[in-house]
Amino acid sequence: MxxxxxxxxxxxxxxxxxxxxxxxxxxxxxxxxxxxxxxxxxxxxxxxxxxxxxxxxxxxxxxxxxxxxxxxxxxxxxxxxxxxxxxxxxxxxxxxxxxxxxxxxxxxxxxxxxxxxxxNEARIAAAVAHGVEVVTMPDQRWARRDIKSIALLPNILAKQSAREAGAYEAWLVDAEGFVTEGSSTNAWIVDEEGRLVTRPEGPDILHGITRHVILQAARSEGIEVVERPFTPQEAKSAREAFISASSAIIIPVIRIDGQAVGNASPGLVALRLREAYGRFGELS
Ligand SMILES: Cc1ncc(COP(=O)(O)O)c(C=O)c1O
The missing domain is CATH 3.30.470.10 (Aminotransferase class 4, branched-chain amino acid transferase, N-terminal domain)
Known part of the structure; x- marks a missing residue:
């Protein structure tokens, strides 16, 4: 066909x-x-x-x-x-x-x-079941990342570097040392106190639709949410980390720059939110 x-x-x-x-x-x-x-x-x-x-x-x-x-x-x-x-x-x-x-x-x-x-449902299912690795690198994009522009050169260079390093995604880091987002995903952690942390909306990140729906789902599940920037160091010692995008909704991150996150297996909050997403995402 x-x-x-x-x-x-x-x-x-x-x-x-x-x-x-x-x-x-x-x-x-x-x-x-x-x-x-x-x-x-x-x-x-x-x-x-x-x-x-x-x-x-x-x-x-x-x-x-x-x-x-x-x-x-x-x-x-x-x-x-x-x-x-x-x-x-x-x-x-x-x-x-x-x-x-x-x-x-x-x-x-x-x-x-x-x-x-x-x-590619099998590929996504495998990524969700096993979790993926990310590597951090400088964010070299323009100042209006909230616009979903087709100009994606820095994003594809970052993704390619990640793949060459054996990782699934690149986490981009701004000049102040905070993670902005992934090259084609939003970035999340669950901190030591069990709070869900992601960078607030603004010109530094794409305002992910999946991000928006996850925030709604988390709040209704009674998960405390804090929208603030976090550093790669904080992410490495977080309980959990994950990425979000429309294609795969949520994929757990188990390693950052080669360092295990938690016990290096998909986190419970990530999996719970993935499940809850189905009740919040609108199908039409
Ligand atoms: C840079 C970037 N951040 C985040 C996302 C996730 O956005 P959404 O959840 O709307 O798919 C994407 C998706 O393409 C992206 O390219």
Whole structure:
């Protein structure tokens, strides 16, 4: 079965999908994206993802490519055409096609690409069951990480360094020595007193949708939550650590820079929150 992509008004074979060479996404990374999880054929937390998409666009003074209802329809139609039941839908909006020049073009229309793919469920299940390792490294990104920009060069360099070090994820550390987040995940610890700790929202991190729902789930489970920055040192001596993202929800972290966290096995709070997520995430 061939995959299908939506590209600027057309559903095309994924292998043959293409965009113009002067699309500003291609030339300047002048665009934003969203990744929404799919469970049982339904979109997870779609409302929150689409709100964040609109916020990212507003912050960059870009327009929605179409009304929200039409975009929602395309997300579902792309899932349907790809027979995705458990997986994710990817949606990218750029400032459009125009002769290469830095200022915003006057007449360009935003470009929209939507793709869908299945999850590698076995890989995620293994990561959840065994936990993963992270390594820390300097955060070299720009100052507006709250915008879900397609400009991901520092993120991919960090992820590649992590993989070359045999780790699953990179935890990025700011100039003051505090963890911001992972290269494609938010970062969490459970401190000595059993409090759930994660960095507060602001321009230093992506405002993860999974992060948002985990905070709700934790509060309703009676877990004390503290939104504050933490250092790699504190994380290494924490009871637990984990990462969050729409693709896998929560993955326990068992080692940081080679040092065991707790007893180097997935933490109870992480697993409990993963389970509770199902009751809080909205499926539509
Ligand atoms: C840098 C970064 N932080 C955090 C996340 C997690 O965000 P979400 O929970 O919305 O998937 C992502 C996901 O792509 C990311 O790229």
């Amino acid at each position: 061939s995959r299908i992509a939506y590209v600027n008004g057309h559903y095309v074979r994924h292998a043959e999908a293409c965009i113009h060479i002067e699309d500003r996404g291609y030339q300047f990374a002048d665009g934003v994206y969203e990744v929404c999880g799919v469970r049982g054929g339904k979109l997870m937390d779609e409302t929150l993802h689409l709100e964040r998409l609109q916020r990212s666009l507003r912050e960059l003074r870009m327009e929605m490519p179409m009304p929200l209802a039409a975009l929602k329809h395309i997300l579902r139609e792309t899932l349907r055409r790809n027979h995705v039941l458990n997986g994710m839908v990817y949606c990218q909006v750029t400032r459009g096609v125009a002769p290469r020049d830095h200022p915003f073009p006057k007449n360009a229309r935003p470009s929209l690409v939507v793709t869908a793919k299945r999850l």
